[in-house]
Amino acid sequence: MSIQKEIPKLVEAKVISQSTADDILTYYANQKQPTQNRLLSIFGTLGAIMVGLGIILIIAHNWDQFPRSIKATFAILPLVIGQFACGFTLLRKQTSQSWREASSAFLFFAIGSCISLISQIYNIPGQLGSFLFIWMILYLPIPFLMRSSVGSILFIVGSLFYALNIGYWEYPNTIPYWYILFIAASILFYLIQKKENPAGNSVAIHSWLIPLSITICLRAFSKNHEEIMFLAYMSLFGVFASIGKQVSFSQLTPASNGFKIIAWLGSIIVLLILSFDAVWIDIRRNSYEFPTLLQSTEVYATILLTTIALILAKINWTKSKAGFSESLFFVLLLIYITASHTSFAYILVNLLVFAFGIVTIVSGNREQNLGILNSGLVIITALIICRFFDTDLSFVLRGILFLSIGFGFFIANYQLLKKRKHHA
Incomplete structure (x- = not known):
């Protein structure tokens, strides 16, 4: 039995008034909308990640056959696409959570792939820690600009790997002071999300990731x-x-x-x-x-x-x-x-x-x-x-x-x- 079909019958039978019927229809419409938005955000984000990984694998298969200029073009192209997608989202799709999450996730991986590929193409030396640092610094404002929970989660995970690499894995180990800035930005985004939607899934995930990240990284100091x-x-x-x-x-x-x-x-x-x-x-x-x-x-x-x-x-x-x-x-x-x-x-x-x-x-x-x-x-x-x-x-x-x-x-x-x- 569909509520949309039954409401007009109840109004016609004068069981409820038209205003009450409108309120009921509005209530059920609002109940369905968050679920639809959530599913669109999840599948949109997964789709963006899969497309990005697929492009990387296809290019990697023929990578050695390309000249340096073509390699550099392929390295920069995902970054340009990611920036264009984020700009389009901010201008035309700002109210769409699925667009915000998908474009932010794509840009996250585009930045990392661009830095690593350019370094490999032009033989730029460097450690993994410096690579992760540049990646996180460039991506730091994106979760705030895009209001992206997925972007913030990816940033927390990337910051964690940066601190682990600097404080645990590299020799000689150094103290990852920049991690303080990264986790502070993550906490700020978490507080903003908590104020807007305290019972949301994003708040619950951040409530686990932030303390877990701090607990793991404290030993690095x-x-x-x-x-x-x-x-x-x-x-x-x-x-x-x-x-x-x-x-x-x-x-x-x-x-x-x-x-x-x-x-x-x-x-x-x-x-x-x-x-x-x-x-x-x-x-x-x-x-x-x-x-x-x-x-x-x-x-x-x-x-x-x-x-x-x-x-x-x-x-x-x-x-x-x-x-x-x-x-x-x-x-x-x-x-x-x-x-x-x-x-x-x-x-x-x-x-x-x-x-x-x-x-x-x-x-x-x-x-x-x-x-x-x-x-x-x-x-x-x-x-x-x-x-x-x-x-x-x-x-x-x-x-x-x-x-x-x-x-x-x-x-x-x-x-x-x-x-x-x-x-x-």
Whole structure:
């Protein structure tokens, strides 16, 4: 039964008025439009990428047979086509999301192919890092001009590869300072998108890509005192946890809140690593001198991230939204300052992880949320597994501990389901 056919019959039968019929038709038209636009954007973008790759493969098959001038023409031609497509979109198809996404994606690959081909044709030497840097610098304004989510996603991925190449893969490794500009531009675009459409798919994807990219690339800013990066990472995850608690994220599904999930997983991984005494033994071997600390990028990264985390945590505390997870970085900072050169540091971290697990279990039971409850049980289980490898407990005692945890899972879930049924 089609709504378009039934509405006129209802108006004729005087069941609804003409104005009501118009409102209903307008409502359903608006409901269908976003889906159509989304499909057009997806297939338009995939089509642009496939066409670009097809052209590259066809040309590559006969590449050696072309003279240098023809090669240069073929190298520049996709760039010209991409720029023309973007210009045409801005002038004639500015309201079409599919045109904006497809032309931006095509131009992204056109810029990269043009730079690499011209370098190869005229034998211009250079490293992969410099190539990626020029590519990202040239493409940086395009997502803003075209208002393209796909363009922004491609830019984030390209910036990530740039930072990985400069900070991890090239020798000697250098600090990718330009990555700060790239990720700042990506965050700005994300905030604009979040303001325009907070529940959109683009916001959800950026909520995963941005924190994941920062988490991977933060290690590239470490040169001299790698052990200090534990504090930088915990502060970073404190920032993510505070961001994930914002009201605007309530419009997203829990799986779309990448800031919150990455903060939780990252904090647990860092704390579990620090729960081993061997890690703290290595930390105690390091001696810090004030002049070297002033030249350490790890110190500046930690100070910056800790300051931001404290500000966001204070804002959440004033709004009564802050939880235990947003304060973990501050507790670890206190442990590091007061006990890093003692044998009690790893004991304090173990107590912190255990407390985090208990608080999470209590929170899940209070909110009647099985996911949060089981997350707390997973934290306790992971802690016990870590202690399984560095303690001299007998196999019988270890078996009893695992049996206890297993029964704890069943009992906790059964009690929560029973409580839910009682309230229902």
